[in-house]
Amino acid sequence: MRDILNDLDDGRQFSDPDPMRRAQSQMQRPLPKRFYKRVEVGGADEAWTVLLDGRTVRTPAGAELALPSEAAARLVADEFGAQGEHIDPMTMPVTRLVNTAIDGVAVDIQVVMEDILRYASTDLLYYRADAPDRLIELQAEAWDPVLDWAEAELSVRFILAEGVMHVEQPRQTIAAVGAHLRPRNDPLRLAALHVMTTLTGSAILALAVEAGSIEAEAAWEAAHVDEDWNISQWGEDEEAAARRAARRRDMMGAVALLRAVTAR
Template identity: 65%
Template sequence: MRDLLNDLEAQKYLSDPDPIRRAQSQMKTQLPKRFYKDVSVAAVEEGFAVHLDGKPVRTPGKAILALPTEKAAGLVAEEFAAQAEKIDPSTMPVYRLANTAIDGVMTDLQAVRDDIAKFASSDLLCYRADAPVALVEHQVQAWDPVLDWARSALGAHLVLAQGVIHVEQPRRAMDAVREHLALRREPLRLAAMHLMTTLTGSALLAIAVEAGAIDAETAWSAAHVDEDWQAEQWGQDSEAMARRAYRKRDMMAAARLLEAF
């Protein structure tokens, strides 16, 4: 399931975070010309569909691209309206995420929940540096509030480890995470959570954003504590920053979609 979701989310590397790979892919793939003038949102049996010149947009799997709220459909409509002479899916993160939900997540909700829970079993926030002191403090400030929230709100008390050696999380903690995820039954919601989880390396950050405990900017910063500390010491790499910018764009798109419910 993770491979399927990753393929759908990446749309065959059209949104690859590596600018070089993305450019190479787009050179091989001829982008279609914009063939429509008007973009609108219309109520349909499945929810709200995006229409191009009065005709509904369909997913790669040929399903009607219908979203549960008018606001959510409006986000996709905005992306279509913003296209210039050619349609570039790499600039349409909400559209790609909706395709993922309809063509992938909807077919097996439980598999997606299980995948998110797997991240929680080795969550980024649980693996701490033992030095230097400044980095340890940054991790504590950014990560401990989320772990405290998970303990109080979800009943998930996760244990910490130093370094990269795997630590087994308590069964009760993992059960609490799974119980929380079991209440998430909307494919688009799960697709957004899955994407945020893979982008940050932390299921807890994604779950906290979805629950409204923290905002997406805070989660994004927390996910990059180590990277930011390294940049402070050794300087920034331009290619790495470009990759990060594209990944953040997708993260914020997932957050906007969650807010549109």
């Protein structure tokens, strides 16, 4: 099921969803040289494409990379334009996400929705520390307003738990999340929400960002309350910091694409 949710590159799925490990794998083979000089966007209404020296960009599976707004097309064009001597897909989070949406998510919308709902069933925001007091406070400060928004928006109640022991949410609560998600069945929009969900561990955070209830940067920080607490106590590992930076880039790319496809 998750195969179609991974990024696509050169007609093949990446071997690992973690951006840092993907980058390490990418470095094991030569990057393609930049073969174009001009990057433009063309189109009108809800059919916009990216042109490299006048030729339309296609996805790894050969589909035309068509986007519903000029803003979305310019996000992709800017990533192509920013490439140097070589084309590095790891520096192109929006392009990779668009490829995934067109070649993967569009094939089976339902399976992607179900995966987001699985996150909603075991959302990061439900599970609270039982100590120390300061961490408990930090979690409440970052997470409670988001849950308050979701409860008001969906007319439901969430059950919280201390520690990692699974707590089952009421069936009607998950059904309400599903009903909220159902109209968001555009492949690009859904792909962006899925990336935001998996990178934060929280479908509730992803939906709150989409609704404008929380800023993207604040949501990213909320998703890392526990990690930041541990860093404050024990220091930060250089490799972990690089991995987090790569994941943040993917997150902000997803947010930018979401904004571009929903603003039209």
